[in-house]
Amino acid sequence: MSVIREDDVIASVADALQYISYYHTPDFIRAMGHAHAIEKNPAARDAIAQILTNSRLCAEGHRPICQDTGIVVVFVQIGMGVRWDAVRDLDAMINEGVPRAHPARTAAPGNIPARRGVRVRGARHAGHG
Numbered sequence: 001m002s003v004i005r006e007d008d009v010i011a012s013v014a015d016a017l018q019y020i021s022y023y024h025t026p027d028f029i030r031a032m033g034h035a036h037a038i039e040k041n042p043a044a045r046d047a048i049a050q051i052l053t054n055s056r057l058c059a060e061g062h063r064p065i066c067q068d069t070g071i072v073v074v075f076v077q078i079g080m081g082v083r084w085d086a087v088r089d090l091d092a093m094i095n096e097g098v099p100r101a102h103p104a105r106t107a108a109p110g111n112i113p114a115r116r117g118v119r120v121r122g123a124r125h126a127g128h129g
Contacts, residue, residue: 018062021065
């Protein structure tokens with residue numbers, strides 16, 4: 001039987017959100033590199049170069065790519081026979097991990113209901129800060 005610890009869930013959510021806020025996916029970088037290589041319009045080519053430069057600077061400096069990164073949507077798949085070593089419920093653990101991703105930023109309350117019809121209280125996003 002697998003045991004999932006509360007602190008591990010919270011840390012995993014925070015780590016995942018930091019990662020996706022700092023890095024573009026490799027396929028995006030490759031596609032933008034290709035677009036830059038074949039673009040004929042100088043203004044468009046410069047714009048693509050700026051996007052690629054900003055992407056690199058964000059990755060190197062661990063700075064969010066965009067200041068308004070939107071709303072966090074978390075999909076969780078839990079197998080059979082899992083035992084929780086936790087005081088909080090899963091929604092609360094996820095909601096705790098969100099602001100830990102970027103503690104210096106203000107987070108707005110969530111506005112998307114959970115799939116099972118219960119509003120995820122305190123869900124946050126990294127924008128507006």
